Amino acid sequence: MNPGSDAAYIAFAGDRCIASGELRQVITAAKETLDRRKDASILVFDGRTGGPIDIDFRGSVGEVLARLPEIPGAPAVEVFPAPRGPGRPKLGVVAREVTLLPRHWEWLARQSGGASVALRKLVDEARRANKDKDRIRHAQEAAYRFVAAMGENKPHYEEVARALFSGDAERFRAWTASWPADVRDYARRLAAASFERAVTHENVAG
Incomplete structure (x- = not known):
């Protein structure tokens, strides 16, 4: 299967991608794989953060799905709406x-x-000023979470991590070349946004 970086969730059985897409779809495919192969090693990743999520696969598919949290890994945030004054527009403001x-x-x-x-x-000014930095940092962190979970025992793991945080796309691709195809391709897709600024600057300079 060709793992897409824009997938909300993605599941791997060992080094092979078995499903990607919405959470219930991915968990169903993962559970079916476990039912067929009791010794399968399944990891499910959040496509937004790159990190693995904990899934309790005990019981039937229905039981597994019933136990799913609404947003795995998201911290609970208590939001208190700000009191509205006369004529105050609804701007989504929270206190x-x-x-x-x-x-x-x-x-x-x-x-x-x-x-x-x-x-x-x-x-707002800080968000605009740091937009590129935040995007690059998010991509690096997401890629590293995935690489740390799936690539720690793979060849050149440390070189891959160094290339990721130094923004060296060429070395990142070279050091991941020998990795299993699905793991390699998904790591590269998660990391792609972290290399965009360097590529853009090189094109402008040229």
């Missing part, structure tokens, strides 16, 4: 506690629109 030093509050109070508006502007 959270923010701890700052007095000089920070003084500066925020002097800004147009008050502290809340100023904080939102600062966050």
Whole structure:
């Protein structure tokens, strides 16, 4: 099977990809594989984070699916909606506690629109400024979680990890060349976004 990097979830039996797609679809395929091969080693990965998720495969397919969490690995966050004032539009605003030093509050109070508006502007500016860095870091972390789980005992594991974090796409591809095809291809797809900036800069320089 050709593992796609945009799959929400992906399952491997040993080094072979057996399913990719939505969680229930992937878990069903994984459970069917385990029922046919009791000694199969199954790992299911979250395609967004690259990390393995814990699945209890005991019982029937229905029982396994019934035990699935809604969003595996996602921390529970309690959100308190901010009270609405007269005529206040529904902007999806949520109230959270923010701890700052007095000089920070003084500066925020002097800004147009008050502290809340100023904080939102600062966050948006930081998000825009760090967009590429955040995307690259996320891709590196996702690829490394997968590589650490599936490639630790594979040839050149340490070289692969170093190439990933140094942004060296050529070496990453070279060191993963001898890996099993499904593992190699999925690792490369997860890592691809972390190499995009370097490629873009090289093209501009050329």
